[in-house]
Amino acid sequence: MSATATPEERFEFITRRLGEVLGGDLIKNILSQGVTPKCYWGTAPTGRPHIGYFVPLTKIADFLHAGVEVKILLADVHAFLDNMKAPLQLVAHRTKYYEYLLRAVFDALGIPTSQLIFVEGSSYQLTREYSMDNYRLCATVTEHDAKKAGAEVVKQVESPLLSGLLYPGMQALDEQYLGVDFQFGGIDQRKIFTFAELYLPRLGYAKRAHLMNEMVPGLTGGKMSSSDAGSKIDILDPPEVVRKKINSAFCEEGNTSENGILSFVKAVLMPISQLRLEREAEIAKGGSATLGAVRSFVPPDAPPGTLFTISRDPKWGGPTHYNAFGDLERDFAEKSVHPKDLKGAAINAILALLEPIRAAYEASKEWQEVAALAYPDPNAKKHEKKKKEKKYHPPPPGKGKNATKTQDKPVQDAAKPDVPVTVEPPSGANVKVTASQQNGDR
């Protein structure tokens, strides 16, 4: 944003549209000292990022535009632990894939990435210092508090794994080891964030601020399609696939409360338009902002300030232009905007958004190679799927050489990479975590 923005303006910009801010004074303080605030957002490189990732990325674009240093934690250790059948080497390819993709998103949006830093969890989460701090934390935290912290994001199953109790503490330590001032995530992370605020100081470390996005339902979700595995939109899906998936998404006339498309317009498309208008204004004033390759979502003849346009045939009333989400929501509730028209407008905007990202993919041989390694074609070795599944039978106690040392050899079922699942991850969702795990994709 403009170099002349005041600390108050920058704070406003950093915290706009959020669901909740904890420790805002800390960020105000940093801004008033003219220091660059630093933040982190984490994601575990497992399945291919889908369109739901735009929810946190849109907010991260705000941060970057406001001059925040953003560290994206590619939580490879967590990705590996979530599915130990995937060998570390596969996770390494996926980590690279995520970095290619996320950079392409910001490039396409014209958001400068000089302040964007990718960090792999394994680069510090296995060090002597971190391990010791992890043990110290475990000797400070009660089982009860760890369990409570993870209650909303760690998969709640009958026989929970021990790792679920470690993740909240690790996420707290990440703040210290990444050296950030605040952590960003979905509001489903709230208990993990307040846990971090309580426990980091007990280890002698600073309490950090926490910025939270509202939860956003999956774009194609809604209860009717939530079990349809094919409905999730990969960021690199070709236009015809995107069109088909959105057209088959649940979007009931007049229903604004269960409407993934409306939610996506609110949380992603309008904010991206907004950010574009702000940068256009900056450029008009001679500023150095750039717009990126993503086309505007609104037609050239739309009135100034328009963020989203429903285009209709003149015989149905012609186009309607919106400069605030509330108006669109009201019109949809009153059925003056038909689901078909909303879908059509969303398709056009989403295709405009994805087009330069897909173009970047198609122009990059390196990225394509990484993609092939990260997500091997499930059909390539289909015959292997027939293999009898090996089940582990522990040898009976005391059975001598049964116990001969074997090598640690996690089995990768190449024919079964992460299966895409339906419900898109609660946008702001943090890493390790699992609104995510519930989606089976992290």
Add this chain to the structure above:
Amino acid sequence: MSATATPEERFEFITRRLGEVLGGDLIKNILSQGVTPKCYWGTAPTGRPHIGYFVPLTKIADFLHAGVEVKILLADVHAFLDNMKAPLQLVAHRTKYYEYLLRAVFDALGIPTSQLIFVEGSSYQLTREYSMDNYRLCATVTEHDAKKAGAEVVKQVESPLLSGLLYPGMQALDEQYLGVDFQFGGIDQRKIFTFAELYLPRLGYAKRAHLMNEMVPGLTGGKMSSSDAGSKIDILDPPEVVRKKINSAFCEEGNTSENGILSFVKAVLMPISQLRLEREAEIAKGGSATLGAVRSFVPPDAPPGTLFTISRDPKWGGPTHYNAFGDLERDFAEKSVHPKDLKGAAINAILALLEPIRAAYEASKEWQEVAALAYPDPNAKKHEKKKKEKKYHPPPPGKGKNATKTQDKPVQDAAKPDVPVTVEPPSGANVKVTASQQNGDR
């Protein structure tokens, strides 16, 4: 033992007097191949080792005599975590102190220590590989199984710490990282041991054997004195202190079931006598065994095979010589051995046992220096105790610079080193752990 011992004889020797053996075939196999079996026993270097340590050490003397390679894990990470007020530097001094002391014990007993290896937990428990395996294990083990494994040895409190759930897994990984064939501990470790047998193979590692000592009550314990903090006998206590503590120990006429002194005779004094007789026999045959500086516990005129002698004035029946514990136990139950006589005999044997260890301490300036650093005089800075205790008050959420980073600076109350507590640790007790923690001394 004799180089001509058969694998069967060595196995018999390794497993004699144990409460339970799991996976004995594994050890038989190793012995039959002429390979040296390797084992580990762990202890956390916290308070000064007291006389109860002789229970596991007596069995370890058997292992060493049978040519087993014994690794003693000085679990410094655990010691630090158990009491984070003690800084790491203090734990490092205590670790050295433990090594001095344990070596002195085996030297005094004349047990060769060429196969005795001391390993500090921090030398491998904070490495990248171990940390990753720890995470893998946590992503494999359920909370339920971890809790069950620690049920008997992890302190059962209302708000248990997360670390208590990690210790069983770490103890399993120790077997792998120390490269041993079996782990030795008290029978209170049984659930931790079977946990290791189940889970190590799931990480692709070999299942190990587990050898367990029976639990032995504290020497001066018994219910009457168990809350008397002064009754625990430090291995370096001077003779007059040892005498006084044993004389005031609970030892009721005819009561053999709650009798720490009888138990100590059974678990330590008679086995040490036995080991001495065996080595005398070996020497007589021209073998290379040595006897060490500990005097025999029986008078020179005792009949061959005598393991323990109750000396009495001729007017009370004169001395009685025992070559089996059962006879002594029966005589005590029948009140033909009076507590005073049992105590007198125990005092003489224990003084004989401790004398050369104390002499080694007094001859070693280095050891004394380490002792002064490891256990600073609690009276030296008594005035500091008056200092107001600092209590942690977390700053209210969002309170800006309250959260400024502070250095991790654990506070060591030099005036309050580990306070000796009464009940001696269940002899075979393993490290981390806590029949031990219940005693507050590990």
